[in-house]
Amino acid sequence: MPPIPLNAILDDAGKQWLAIGAALFLVVYFVIRPMGKRKKDPLDAMGTPGRSMASQRSVEREMSNLLVELSEMARQVTAQLDTRATKLELLMKEADEKIETLRALQGSAPPPRAQTPVSPAIRQSIAEHEALMQPLDAPPPPPPEPAIDPRHAEIYAMADQGRTPVDIASRLGRPSGEIELILALRQ
Numbered sequence: 657m658p659p660i661p662l663n664a665i666l667d668d669a670g671k672q673w674l675a676i677g678a679a680l681f682l683v684v685y686f687v688i689r690p691m692g693k694r695k696k697d698p699l700d701a702m703g704t705p706g707r708s709m710a711s712q713r714s715v716e717r718e719m720s721n722l723l724v725e726l727s728e729m730a731r732q733v734t735a736q737l738d739t740r741a742t743k744l745e746l747l748m749k750e751a752d753e754k755i756e757t758l759r760a761l762q763g764s765a766p767p768p769r770a771q772t773p774v775s776p777a778i779r780q781s782i783a784e785h786e787a788l789m790q791p792l793d794a795p796p797p798p799p800p801e802p803a804i805d806p807r808h809a810e811i812y813a814m815a816d817q818g819r820t821p822v823d824i825a826s827r828l829g830r831p832s833g834e835i836e837l838i839l840a841l842r843q
Contacts, residue, residue: 738833746837753778811838 757778804812814824821839825832 735831735833735836738831739837740833742831742834742837746841750778808838808842811835812842815839815842 810828811824814827815821819827821835822832825835828835
């Protein structure tokens with residue numbers, strides 16, 4: 657066997673070490689690198705002693721403020737729903753009263769006694785109709801006095817004292833939307 661030159665031996669050994677170094681670099685690169693890129697849990701960061709108590713308190717205040725805003729928004733939506741439901745009930749009652757009045761006028765029978773209070777607009781239209789039916793020489797009837805519903809008198813009295821609809825609702829145990837509607841419909 658002929659002797660192998662020293663350059664060839666060193667060249668092979670250098671290539672081997674170079675291959676081993678490159679392999680180690682690749683292993684370290686692909687194993688260690690993803691460990692450093694892991695996302696940290698924000699809740700873990702809050703519990704670390706490096707984070708100040710002031711920042712934790714500010715986060716708590718922000719959460720409290722959000723809860724207050726949410727409850728206020730829920731209260732407003734509930735009040736709006738109460739108001740709309742009450743308006744709808746009043747409109748339905750008024751429509752029923754008008755239907756009964758029209759039926760009574762068509763049948764030329766005296767209008768039936770309403771179980772629910774008759775609205776002032778209906779009373780006025782009935783009075784106008786009766787005035788048209790009277791003979792010309794009869795004296796005109798006295799103008800009708802607006803009747804205050806006794807259920808609303810207490811609300812009107814509290815409103816005249818300067819109380820807010822929310823305060824009146826809480827004192828009477830009624831929805832604030834209903835109180836606002838009653839005060840809005842006041843003549």
